[in-house]
Amino acid sequence: MKRKPAALFLALALVLALAGCNVSEEQPVPYGQAENWAYLETEKTAAADVFFLCPTVYGGTADSYNMSLEDEATKGNFLGAINMEKDIYGQNARFFAPYYRQVGLNTYLLPPEEREPYLSAAYEDVKDAFSYYLEHYNEGRPIILAGFSQGADMSLRLLKDCFAREEVNDLLVACYAIGWSITQEELEAYPHLRFASGEDDTGVIVSFNSESADVTDSVMIPAGTRTLAINPLNWKTDGTPAGKEENLGACFTDYGGNIVTEIPQLTGAYLDPVRGALKVTDVTPEEYPPVLPTFSEGIYHLYDYQFFYRNLQNNVEVRLNAYLASRTA
Numbered sequence: 001m002k003r004k005p006a007a008l009f010l011a012l013a014l015v016l017a018l019a020g021c022n023v024s025e026e027q028p029v030p031y032g033q034a035e036n037w038a039y040l041e042t043e044k045t046a047a048a049d050v051f052f053l054c055p056t057v058y059g060g061t062a063d064s065y066n067m068s069l070e071d072e073a074t075k076g077n078f079l080g081a082i083n084m085e086k087d088i089y090g091q092n093a094r095f096f097a098p099y100y101r102q103v104g105l106n107t108y109l110l111p112p113e114e115r116e117p118y119l120s121a122a123y124e125d126v127k128d129a130f131s132y133y134l135e136h137y138n139e140g141r142p143i144i145l146a147g148f149s150q151g152a153d154m155s156l157r158l159l160k161d162c163f164a165r166e167e168v169n170d171l172l173v174a175c176y177a178i179g180w181s182i183t184q185e186e187l188e189a190y191p192h193l194r195f196a197s198g199e200d201d202t203g204v205i206v207s208f209n210s211e212s213a214d215v216t217d218s219v220m221i222p223a224g225t226r227t228l229a230i231n232p233l234n235w236k237t238d239g240t241p242a243g244k245e246e247n248l249g250a251c252f253t254d255y256g257g258n259i260v261t262e263i264p265q266l267t268g269a270y271l272d273p274v275r276g277a278l279k280v281t282d283v284t285p286e287e288y289p290p291v292l293p294t295f296s297e298g299i300y301h302l303y304d305y306q307f308f309y310r311n312l313q314n315n316v317e318v319r320l321n322a323y324l325a326s327r328t329a
Contacts, residue, residue: 029069029125031098031132036069038079039086039097040137048093048142048173048320051133053100053126053151053158055179057081060104065118067102075099080255085305087257088313089146089176092320096137098129102150108219108294119153126154130162138171142323144316145175148305152180152207159205160190169203173323176312177207179304181220181227181276195228199235199315200322206230206315208278210269210307212285212298215277219294220301227276232308232315233269241270244282249310250303267307280307 029036038054057077058067067074082097089095103118145163147155156177163169169192182205187193196204208229209220217223233242250266251259267282285297295301305312 028128029098029100031129032136036099036129037097038075038082038099039095041090041094041096042137044094046092046094046141047324048144049133049138050089050093050095050144050146051130052082052086052089052095052097053147053154054078054082054097054102055147055149055151056102056105056108058102058104060106065104065107065110066121067104069099069101077255078102083255083257084253085146085148087253088305088309089144089316091313092317093144094141096133098126098133100125100129100154102154105292105294122150123154123157126158127161130158134162134168141171142173142320142327143171144173144320147177147180149179149301152177156180156182156186156205159193160186164190164192166192172203174202174316174319175205176316177205178312179209179220179301180207181209181225182207183225183227187228195237196230196235197237200318202319202323202326206232208232208271208304209276210278210280210300210304212300213279213281215296215298216275218277218296218299218301221275221277226274229271229276229278231269231271231278232311235315237271239271239273241281242268244268247308247311248314250307251309252306253309269308283307 034040058074078099086095100122102122107115107118145155145159155175159175163172187195194204196206209227211218221227230237231242233246234240244265244267247265247267250263252261254260267280269278269280272279280300288300288303290297290299291302300307
C-alpha cells in the first residue's frame with residue numbers, strides 16, 4: 001500500500017486557516033534589502049542561477065486578495081513551500097527567491113477578469129525583484145527560471161516581459177513553468193518564446209499539468225483550452241505514453257525540504273492530445289486527493305512536482321550542461 005504524503009497535507013491544510021491583512025503597502029518592495037528575499041544566495045559559487053517563484057500559500061480573506069509582506073505566518077509557509085521544491089533546481093546553481101505579494105487562493109474563485117488586477121499587482125513585485133536581481137546579482141550567469149502554480153504563472157509573465165530583451169533571453173537555460181498553461185497562441189504573440197521539444201533543448205519553456213484520465217476542466221486548463229505540454233518521463237510532446245518504469249522516483253517533501261517518502265516507479269503518464277494535460281496512469285484520486293477547494297477530484301495539481309521529482313531534478317542538470325556546452329562550443 002502506497003504511503004500518502006501526510007506532511008504535505010498538513011502543511012496545505014494550514015494554508016486554508018490563514019488569516020491575513022488588507023494589503024496597504026503601495027510603495028514598491030525594496031529588494032535591495034535581504035529581508036525581502038526568501039533565498040538570496042549571493043555568496044555561493046556556481047555556474048548558473050535559479051530565479052524561483054513560490055506557489056500560492058496565502059489563503060486570503062473576505063476583504064484581502066493579496067498577501068501582506070508583514071504577515072509573518074504566511075511568509076513562513078512561503079519559505080516552506082519553496083523548500084519543498086528547491087533541491088530540484090538548486091544543487092548546481094545559486095538560488096534566488098523573492099517574497100512577493102502573491103494573490104490568495106480566494107482570488108482563483110473570482111471570474112478571470114476580476115482576478116487580473118490582483119495578479120497584476122503580484123507580478124509588479126516579481127518584475128521589481130527580477131530587475132533588481134538582474135542589475136545587482138546576475139553578472140551574466142545563465143538563468144534557470146522556475147515556479148509552480150501561481151509561481152509558474154508569474155514566471156511566464158516574466159518571460160514574456162523581461163526576456164523579450166535579446167541579451168536577457170540569451171541567458172535563459174529553461175523556464176520550468178510547472179502547473180500552469182501556455183498556449184500556441186501565446187507563443188505566436190511573443191515570438192521570443194519557445195516551447196521545449198526534447199530533454200536537452202535550451203532557452204525553452206517546460207510545462208505540464210497532471211490529472212486523471214476523466215478530467216475535462218480545471219483552473220489551469222479550462223474546458224475548451226489546449227495547453228502545450230511535455231511529458232517529464234520521456235520528454236516527448238506527442239501522446240507517446242511513458243510507463244512507470246521510466247519514473248526515476250516520486251518524492252514527497254516537507255516544509256524543510258526533506259524527502260519524507262520516495263517511491264520509485266510510482267506512475268507512468270501520457271499527454272492528452274485534446275487538452276494537452278498530462279494524464280497520470282497508475283495512481284487514483286482516492287490515493288492522492290486534490291485537498292484544496294479550488295480543485296475537483298482527479299486534478300493532481302499539488303503533486304506535479306512530487307510525482308516526477310527525480311526526473312525533473314535530472315532534467316535540470318541535463319539542460320544546464322547542454323547550455324554550458326553550447327557556450328564553450
